[in-house]
Amino acid sequence: MAEMQLKGTVLISCNCDYGCPCNFNALPTTGDCKGHWTWCVDSGRIDDVAMDGLNFSLCVDWPGAIHEGDGEALVLVDDRADDAQRAAVSRLIAGELGGPWGVLAWTWPTLHGPIPVPYEVDIAGVRSRVKAGDKLELEMEPITNAVTGAEITPGAVLPQGLVFKQGDFASSKTFRVNGEVEFEHPGKYTAVAPFEYSGP
Numbered sequence: 452m453a454e455m456q457l458k459g460t461v462l463i464s465c466n467c468d469y470g471c472p473c474n475f476n477a478l479p480t481t482g483d484c485k486g487h488w489t490w491c492v493d494s495g496r497i498d499d500v501a502m503d504g505l506n507f508s509l510c511v512d513w514p515g516a517i518h519e520g521d522g523e524a525l526v527l528v529d530d531r532a533d534d535a536q537r538a539a540v541s542r543l544i545a546g547e548l549g550g551p552w553g554v555l556a557w558t559w560p561t562l563h564g565p566i567p568v569p570y571e572v573d574i575a576g577v578r579s580r581v582k583a584g585d586k587l588e589l590e591m592e593p594i595t596n597a598v599t600g601a602e603i604t605p606g607a608v609l610p611q612g613l614v615f616k617q618g619d620f621a622s623s624k625t626f627r628v629n630g631e632v633e634f635e636h637p638g639k640y641t642a643v644a645p646f647e648y649s650g651p
Contacts, residue, residue: 455548455650457501457502459537459617460574462581463488464589464626464641471640473517474607484513484522485634487589487626488614489581490646491572497539497548505529506570507540508583510628511559520557525632526564527583549650550611563631577604577621579643590625591641606642618644 465471465486467479487507496502506529513522528540542548544565546556568584580590593602606619620642627635 453608455495455497455543455550455648457490457492457497457550457649459493459495459645459646460491460579461488461644461646462491462574462579462591462605463614463618464591464623464636465639466634466636467640469594470605470607470620470639472644474609474612478516483515484511484517484627485628485636486511486513486517486547487587487628489572489583489587491574491581499561500535500539502536502539502581505532505536506572506581506583507532507543507565508581508587509544509631510587512632513558517555517558517600519562522559523557523561523632524563525586525628525630526562526566527568527586527613528565530567530569530584532567534559537565537567547651553650554613566630576642576643577619586628587631588625588627589623589641591643592624594620594622615642615644615646618642 487510492502508527510525511522546553571582573580608617623641
């Protein structure tokens with residue numbers, strides 16, 4: 452049986468208001484979910500395939516809440532990945548190796564990719580950013596107090612969280628996905644968090 456161990460930072464964004472109700476088992480803000488995750492792997496492996504330093508992204512358009520399924524997904528993978536690493540990402544997203552994908556993979560029956568793209572990533576807390584070719588762009592910025600204009604730094608501790616256990620929340624200065632799946636939602640929920648997965 453395959454063994455998976457991955458550790459790094461995940462960047463998250465969607466069309467929900469700040470905080471994202473889905474983090475707390477509530478329905479999405481507008482009833483549907485246009486979500487994105489980029490996993491920046493610091494260290495890890497899948498069987499004997501090293502994944503250190505690679506990035507990959509999942510962008511999904513769900514017509515309703517995530518748990519209602521019927522999503523269409525676009526998978527992007529670092530163009531520095533070799534054939535074995537791309538195959539490993541495919542197995543992750545298919546849910547074969549556990550982690551959050553093992554729980555959620557059934558919710559995106561339509562899947563495009565993984566498509567190799569060049570990544571530009573800057574992990575800088577609530578000012579992090581990622582650009583993946585011409586397919587994905589996310590730039591985070593701090594949430595500001597509507598009255599004073601002061602920056603605020605909310606977050607969440609999610610002991611049973613699938614994707615992360617503790618993260619910092621921000622606003623999407625820019626958030627767009629192009630290609631097989633398309634949406635654009637600036638000024639909405641985004642988060643940055645460490646992750647550590649093992650499976651299955």
